[in-house]
Amino acid sequence: xxxxxxxxxxxxxxxxxxAHYAGYAAWLSETPADRIARKRAEADSLFHRFGITxxxxxxxxxxxxxxxxxxxxxxxPAQEWKDLEAGLRQRVKALNCFIHDxxxxxxxxxxxxxxxxxxxxxxxYRPEMQGVDVPCxxxxxxxxxxxxxxxAGEFYVLEDNLRVPSGVSYMLEDRKMMMRLFPxxxxxxxxxxxxxxxxxxxxTLRDVAPAGxxxxxxxxxxxxxxxxAYFEHAFLAQQMGVELVEGQDLFVxxxxxxxxxxxxxxxxxxxxxxxxxxxxxPKAFRPDSTLGCAGLLDVYxxxxxSLCNAIGTGVADDKSIYPYVPKMVEFYLGEKxxxxxxxxxxxxxxxxxxxxxxxxxELVVKEVHGAxxxxxxxxxxxxxxxxAEFREQLLARPSNYIAQPTLALSTTPTFVESGVAPRHxxxxxxxxxxxxxxxxxxxxxxxxxxxxSLVVNSSQGGGTKDTWVLEA
Numbered sequence: 377x378x379x380x381x382x383x384x385x386x387x388x389x390x391x392x393x394x395a396h397y398a399g400y401a402a403w404l405s406e407t408p409a410d411r412i413a414r415k416r417a418e419a420d421s422l423f424h425r426f427g428i429t430x431x432x433x434x435x436x437x438x439x440x441x442x443x444x445x446x447x448x449x450x451x452x453p454a455q456e457w458k459d460l461e462a463g464l465r466q467r468v469k470a471l472n473c474f475i476h477d478x479x480x481x482x483x484x485x486x487x488x489x490x491x492x493x494x495x496x497x498x499x500x501y502r503p504e505m506q507g508v509d510v511p512c513x514x515x516x517x518x519x520x521x522x523x524x525x526x527x528a529g530e531f532y533v534l535e536d537n538l539r540v541p542s543g544v545s546y547m548l549e550d551r552k553m554m555m556r557l558f559p560x561x562x563x564x565x566x567x568x569x570x571x572x573x574x575x576x577x578x579x580t581l582r583d584v585a586p587a588g589x590x591x592x593x594x595x596x597x598x599x600x601x602x603x604x605a606y607f608e609h610a611f612l613a614q615q616m617g618v619e620l621v622e623g624q625d626l627f628v629x630x631x632x633x634x635x636x637x638x639x640x641x642x643x644x645x646x647x648x649x650x651x652x653x654x655x656x657x658p659k660a661f662r663p664d665s666t667l668g669c670a671g672l673l674d675v676y677x678x679x680x681x682s683l684c685n686a687i688g689t690g691v692a693d694d695k696s697i698y699p700y701v702p703k704m705v706e707f708y709l710g711e712k713x714x715x716x717x718x719x720x721x722x723x724x725x726x727x728x729x730x731x732x733x734x735x736x737x738e739l740v741v742k743e744v745h746g747a748x749x750x751x752x753x754x755x756x757x758x759x760x761x762x763x764a765e766f767r768e769q770l771l772a773r774p775s776n777y778i779a780q781p782t783l784a785l786s787t788t789p790t791f792v793e794s795g796v797a798p799r800h801x802x803x804x805x806x807x808x809x810x811x812x813x814x815x816x817x818x819x820x821x822x823x824x825x826x827x828x829s830l831v832v833n834s835s836q837g838g839g840t841k842d843t844w845v846l847e848a
Contacts, residue, residue, distance in 0.1 A: 383529045383786040384798060385450060396453040396846055399564055404448070412447070415557045416791065419445055422556070428549050428607060443546060444839030445553065446790050450801060450821040454848035457568075457817055460523065460531055460805070463714035464815065466705060468519045468807040471536060471692050473708035475515040479505045479688060484707055490700045494724075498697070499745060500690030502653060504660060508677050511584040512811060515686035518577070518648075519807040520544075520820075523715070525786035532718045532783070534802065536701065538685060538693040540650050543820040544806050545608035548573060548615075550820075550842040566847040568817035573806070574615035576814045577648075581616075583810025584682045585645045592645035592682075594618045595635060597626070599651050599667045609650050623651070628671035633681045646682045653687050695744040695778045696722060718783060724775035732779040733770070736763050739779040740830075741770065754830060756782050785830055788841070790823055800824045802832050803843065817845035 386397045393401040404412075423442050452460075477483055478495055485492040495501060520541030522534040551570050555562055578594065585592035598609035600622055613620035625635050626644065634641040649656065655665040660673035675681045691697060699720045702713040721728040721739075732739060736755050743751040753766040770777055787798035805819030821841040822832035832838040 382784045382798070382800070383525050383527065385525075385786055385788045385801070396451050400449065400451060400561070403561060403564070412791075416447055419447060419553055419557060422553060423549075426549070428546070444825055445550060446823055446825075446839050446841045447554070447557065448789050448791065448796070449554065449842040449844045450788050450803070451844045451846065452818070453846050457845045459714070461815055461817070463531070464521055464523075464805055464807050465813045466709065466711060466714050467521065467533065467536070467701065468516060468809060469813065470704040470708050471519070471538060471701065472513065472515055472809060474704045475538075475686070475689055475692050476510075476513045477708070478691065479508065484704065487707070489703050489707055490697070494696060495691060498691045498694055500653075500688070500694050502688035502691075504673060504677070505686070505688040509679070510686050511586065511682055512809075514584055514809050515689050516692070517580055517584060517684040517686075517809055519809070520804045521807060523803045523805065523819075524718075524783055526783045529786065531715060533701070533715050534718060534783075535695065535698060536693045537804070538689040539652065540685065541804070541806070542605040542608055542650075543804055543822075544573060545605075545611040546840050547806075547818065547820040547843065548611075550840055551818075554842045565844065568845040568847050570816040570818050573816045574612060576808050576816065577612065578616040578618070580808040580810035580814065581646045581648055581682075581684055583812075584684065586679055586682055589645045593643060594646045594648065595621045595626075595644050597621055597623070597647050597649040597651055599655070603650070605650065612648075618648075623655075623666060623668045626669035626672075628669065628675055631675055631678055631680055633669060633672060633675050644681065646684065648684050653690060656683075656687065690745075695720075695742055696724065696775070698778070718780045721779040723770060723777040723779060728779075729770075729774050732777075733767065736767060736770075738782060740782055741766065741777050741779045743776055744778060745776075754782070757828070757830070782830070785824075788821075788823070790825070790839075790841075792825065792827075797827070799827075800830050800832065801841070818843040 387393055423445060474484065484490055485495060516538040518541060520537040520543060523531050524534050525531055547570060581594045582592050595618055596609055596613040598606060598620055610620055621635055627634055633644045635644050651667050654661045656668040657670060657672040658665045658668060659670045676683055699717060699722065702717055705711055705713040721732050723729045723732055739755045741753040785800040788801055789796045790799040801821050801823045803819050803821050805815060808814045821843045823839045823841055824830055824832045825839050
């Protein structure tokens, strides 16, 4: 059954503009169309000039392109943000407790709340981390939690990104761009700032330095310039005032990690790594990896270096573990979850699998380790042939998939070729955890630019918007 009704962020069902959008809507209606067109063109040329790009895998036209940027912001009122922030802090706190637990006493498994084999046999579970203590017991220092609005406007968590979540540079650049293009809007609205995110990130990274290190040396580890998020790696290193390094710049000596510099070797204490577990250490994981540093795991296990995020966090953002997060909140924190999950079917379970096979045309089916919107089936938007082909993949490896109802994602007005039209959006706020949990008000709003599309991923042609949280 097709969903026809979506929550519109800007206008109520009766066509009236919601209170928190009133000022912006008045400005938009009074601003000449030619000025808007000029400003949109200016935004494109500035993004080009600054090199704010994103690699799109599988495109033959070139390795990089601009992420489309829409100048109509997504606006969130103060109270709404306050509630959402409380839910996100709670969720990330519980997830960190879970990761610590499964690599130590495994109390949640012993209590039978999550099937043990689903955790311990998970491809993202790292036995090497068993019994390893990390500073502050924090594993996911940077979490990007994808949140959507559906129905009457209630928020749901779509997925947790705890390995190497990306997108925060676009949040920062989108804000800079809006302030540059439309300074008058920021004079009229009390928009909460986000520009201090790199300062909070650096503070978080320094918080979790190895014991006894008072002035830690922090680096950002990138796989290199051909990675889709390389712009972000370089941008964050520059904003924090720390070195951007590749695996070949690092080496291990006497149980410590050093980086090569023009002044000679320099000890490294904290690595903000943007490289997946498998590629971090060729001695411990993939021997063919040239992206990591040989011997890094040994140094890490001895407590002489901190990795952010920690090795082994991926098990907690696996889509087959996601349905159990509300249970984690109750188990570790003794609280009711503030944010709800999207109802999820685990295809590894026979009853769920049968239901999914019977309703493939209505559901969104995702790979449990999938990312970037790849390897998934959006039932209502698929042909009979695509559904039939996907059915075979699902039957061959059911434990590899989960399914969810097709959500009626909320929409915001967006500039498209024909003028302004509603397009579906999600939100990725970023939660930083060191000695404290910290957030900037807002996040990355991604927008599906194709009419009717629910896929917002930049790697699949989605765009971004500035996210305004209004101060009370």
